[in-house]
Amino acid sequence: MKCRKCPQKAVINMRQHKLALCAVHFPQWMVEQTQRFIQKYRMFTPEERVLVAVSGGKDSLSLWDILWQLGYQVDGVYISLGIDGGFGYSQKSQALCEKFAAQRGLKLIVVSASDQVGLTIPELAAVTQRGKDKPCSVCGLTKRHILDRVALEGKYDALATGHNLDDEVAVLFGNTLNWNVGYLSRQSPVLPARHPGLVRKVKPLCRFYEREMAAYALVRGIEYIYEECPHAEGSTTIYYKTLLNQLEADRPGAKLSFYLAFLRAKEKGLFAQFFPEEEGLGAGGEVLHTCPNCGGPTTLEGLCAFCRMVDKVHEMGKQT
Amino acid sequence: METVKIVLRDQEYEVKGGMTLRDALNQLGINRESVLATRQGELITDDEILRPGETIRLVAVISGG
Ligand code: SF4
Ligand SMILES: [Zn+2]
Ligand SMILES: [Zn+2]
Numbered sequence: 001m002k003c004r005k006c007p008q009k010a011v012i013n014m015r016q017h018k019l020a021l022c023a024v025h026f027p028q029w030m031v032e033q034t035q036r037f038i039q040k041y042r043m044f045t046p047e048e049r050v051l052v053a054v055s056g057g058k059d060s061l062s063l064w065d066i067l068w069q070l071g072y073q074v075d076g077v078y079i080s081l082g083i084d085g086g087f088g089y090s091q092k093s094q095a096l097c098e099k100f101a102a103q104r105g106l107k108l109i110v111v112s113a114s115d116q117v118g119l120t121i122p123e124l125a126a127v128t129q130r131g132k133d134k135p136c137s138v139c140g141l142t143k144r145h146i147l148d149r150v151a152l153e154g155k156y157d158a159l160a161t162g163h164n165l166d167d168e169v170a171v172l173f174g175n176t177l178n179w180n181v182g183y184l185s186r187q188s189p190v191l192p193a194r195h196p197g198l199v200r201k202v203k204p205l206c207r208f209y210e211r212e213m214a215a216y217a218l219v220r221g222i223e224y225i226y227e228e229c230p231h232a233e234g235s236t237t238i239y240y241k242t243l244l245n246q247l248e249a250d251r252p253g254a255k256l257s258f259y260l261a262f263l264r265a266k267e268k269g270l271f272a273q274f275f276p277e278e279e280g281l282g283a284g285g286e287v288l289h290t291c292p293n294c295g296g297p298t299t300l301e302g303l304c305a306f307c308r309m310v311d312k313v314h315e316m317g318k319q320t
Numbered sequence: 321m322e323t324v325k326i327v328l329r330d331q332e333y334e335v336k337g338g339m340t341l342r343d344a345l346n347q348l349g350i351n352r353e354s355v356l357a358t359r360q361g362e363l364i365t366d367d368e369i370l371r372p373g374e375t376i377r378l379v380a381v382i383s384g385g
Pocket of ligand 3: 291292293294295296303304305306307308
């Protein structure tokens with residue numbers, strides 16, 4: 001198969017766009033498209049400072065690479081979770097992020113969960129109710145908390161994450177199966193800061209298939225961690241992604257149109273009543289209070305969920 | 321050496337040379353949307369004809385944290 005733009009051999013065929021591109025034109029196209037989405041969804045401007053959350057995976061490192069090529073003011077943040085999984089998952093992924101940043105002369109902020117909480121994610125999961133089945137809930141809570149704090153302390157205008165279209169569609173599919181309108185109303189390429197303790201969240205890769213992100217990383221020679229976090233195994237996300245790819249194989253473009261039709265429906269106000277425009281309101285319209293400890297948002301008065309969890313852990317430490 | 325070796329993570333498969341990558345993936349029950357294929361480190365599209373004796377490495381693209 002030939003490249004649409006030159007006589008070279010194509011390295012990828014994107015059936016949903018009826019577009020095949022070569023090793024030169026494909027990464028160029030990805031960079032141009034990203035710029036288009038940043039503008040279309042008004043994610044951030046060249047004057048603003050952006051923090052990219054990197055995990056060492058293909059998506060987040062490719063995102064950082066793209067934003068860097070586009071000339072944005074962009075630093076990275078890596079959260080060390082202390083997950084080993086028998087192959088040094090956290091260590092390995094941190095080393096890859098550091099190498100990536102050093103090669104390009106970019107600034108990487110490294111924050112360790114155990115410095116913030118006193119325990120690694122697996123330790124934290126083992127001692128909390130929230131973590132009793134899997135560390136993912138504790139991990140997600142901790143990551144979200146740390147990312148907002150780091151972004152606000154560093155006075156960044158936006159926090160960018162590497163969510164691709166398959167990530168977004170898997171979430172959308174799950175929330176649609178349950179008709180979880182609160183979550184549906186909040187899912188968006190851009191989530192403005194609705195509380196002084198939050199930073200704007202943006203997903204510049206939200207329209208790229210996961211397959212394209214892996215191809216981009218390969219073509220650009222980005223070294224990423226191929227192994228999964230050991231706790232991702234058997235996750236619902238992977239299950240939904242597999243199902244959706246079966247659909248995609250039979251009907252090219254099914255994932256993309258599911259996502260875009262959802263965004264259009266949202267724009268027309270389909271979920272508006274569940275997510276009022278005013279600042280200071282959470283999904284579902286509940287009032288957001290301010291956590292007296294960290295300044296973050298909380299739907300209940302008093303400490304936020306993260307500070308409550310840390311408090312409990314500290315009390316347990318005193319008792320033993 | 322008539323066959324083509326197809327490697328995905330720690331799995332190894334064998335198919336006949338001369339067919340397209342797309343047909344080979346179908347035969348093995350591997351979804352073409354969930355993988356990328358490389359020949360000597362270079363990405364190839366799935367209309368490529370497999371050459372007897374070669375090894376095709378597949379890259380799984382789904383991740384799910
Ligand atoms: S899979 Fe779970 S534990 Fe692993 S990084 Fe993701 S949320 Fe954290
Ligand atoms: Zn080309
Ligand atoms: Zn708090």
